[in-house]
Amino acid sequence: MSNNIRFVQGNEACVEGALYAGVDFFAGYPITPSTEIAEILSKKLPEKGGKFIQMEDEIASMCAIIGASLTGHKVMTATSGPGFSLKQEALGYACMAEIPCVIANVQRGGPSTGNPTHVSQGDIYQARWGTHGDHSIIALTASNHQDVFSVTVDAFNLAETYRTPVILLFDEVVGHMREKLVVPEKGEFPIVDRLRTSVKKGVDYHPYLPREDGRLPMSDFGGEHRYNVTGLFHDMWGFPSNNPRVVRDLLHHLIDKIENNVHAITRYKEHYLEGAEYILISYGSSARSAIHLAKNRRERGEKVGVLELQSIWPFPEGLVREKCANAKAVIVVEMNMGQVMKEVKACVDNPSKVFLANRIDNKLITPTNIKTLLRMIQGRGV
């Protein structure tokens, strides 16, 4: 049992989660602050018979994991800002062709080269809308290493369940910070394996015809069913189609399979939220400061609580509206210009009571930073 207790970086906790979930193929390109994920997997994957490849660029890395997923493997890549930008076209391909894969984006400052070695949470909207065209996406995040581990396992499970790319939106602080991780025993966390078709050899297999429950059983490349995979709008055989009905139905399917399951995808944590008058909504490393402040205020009898989001996309609108219904004020704590705040404003009953506590100067937002805003809202001065 003692062997399961580790002192690791967040990036290594992500690797442990991926290995627990069954990752057996990784393609990547070095980029700070995500590189450790590639480094550790380059050692660990071949030890269990898996494959690691360092590709010529970020685009190729994303393409290679999609190819490897089609042969029946659990795949991932890891990157940061500029690399995440380069992966967007192939990310859209994975959405369109419905190919399970996991992309870890350990966020750094941007735009452009930005600040490779410092923290930011500026890629929230990029994860949602970085690739062109209408689509839906799943993006998860975490503020501590135990949760990094579990949301990484979740990411692989959701990718298989919904046949979709899943993005892990970590940040530099979580990625590089060291803390304790207890790796669960095998079987403690459920693992979703690839759903493969039961259609027999010689019977027409429809790779893109959803079952009644919306899921699409897959057939591995190299197996008995030979079918077409394309980024074009396609029919149930995977062959390109510009039939208006086929186009409309496919786009609806790509969006509905995720948006209609927000309840099943939503992950969150409550900290001191019972009866809270002031609610801090946060995620990733900034949530650590929010939790610290809430604990501190509660000790002094102030009703401050934290709603920590662990799934950002699809945005848990219903959850946020419900939790914030009785709050005097909602403060979104994040390290960007208010990307999640805009989503919160869009779904709560009274958007005028939503405020932003942010920091965009490379530095982790502190409890004091948040307290300054809280004091102003409470009308108690700074």
Add this chain to the structure above:
Amino acid sequence: MAIKDYIRQRYFPQMWCPGCGHGTILNSLLRAVDELGLDKNSIVMTSGIGCSARISGYVDFHSLHTLHGRALAFATGVKLSKPELQLLVPMGDGDALAIGGNHFIHAARRNIDITAIVMNNRIYGMTGGQYSPLSGPGKKATTAPYTTIDNEFDVVNLSIAAGASFVARSTTYHVLECIDILKKAISHKGFAVVEILSQCPTHYGRKNKEGDAIQMLEVQKKTTAKLGSKALEDDPTLIPRGIFVDIDAPEYCQEYDKIVESAMKSANSSNSSSSNENRISLTTKSCVTQGE
């Protein structure tokens, strides 16, 4: 088997223009596969975007129609994750060597066991006739109304320099030669490049006054010569055809299998030692002060 057993007749007629050379390449490729007696389930055809890329939809193999220029990157993932599969990657000239040029040279450098077929019609056909990196100078295109000034890549020399272990060139006029070369390329263990000069009468031929498909095929006959032939010796300006390189070199997936073998062996030998696990986690390099 008959050639029709290798195609998805459901999707015919195909979308190429009358006189296009790409259908001839499809035919040659399927005859090569047939003569080699390959199992259809063992073949994955991966293509990019463009006229050439549509070839993957018509064949009854596992087919992966991907992104512009990225076919070899996808194919690398398929191949490395399941090395027993046979990867055929047909690409257009822009697909392979403009937007996909980086993937092309790196796949060659790795010598991964993939057959890359460059269907070179020296033009972007799908988008209506723009010049490509294989057009060469002095050509007309919709984006070169005053003629091109760009030099072209020599696919054969580029492939050799990048490390491909099999490199050949043929044309859609020389169909039997094409089939023979494709058979050798597919059988080759390593990265194999076959450049096939193809004709686009709709765009390249019309813009550059090369005439119809038959006249363009005549050009292929007249402007090329077999490696080692007297014709080539007499006129070095002719484009050489044939097999330029065919060597045994370490193949990427086989080399990675050796890595897996040694990694598994050392992991097993230290499996009972928990201190080894801890050592890995504590020596993992932190990169917080530098890096891009």
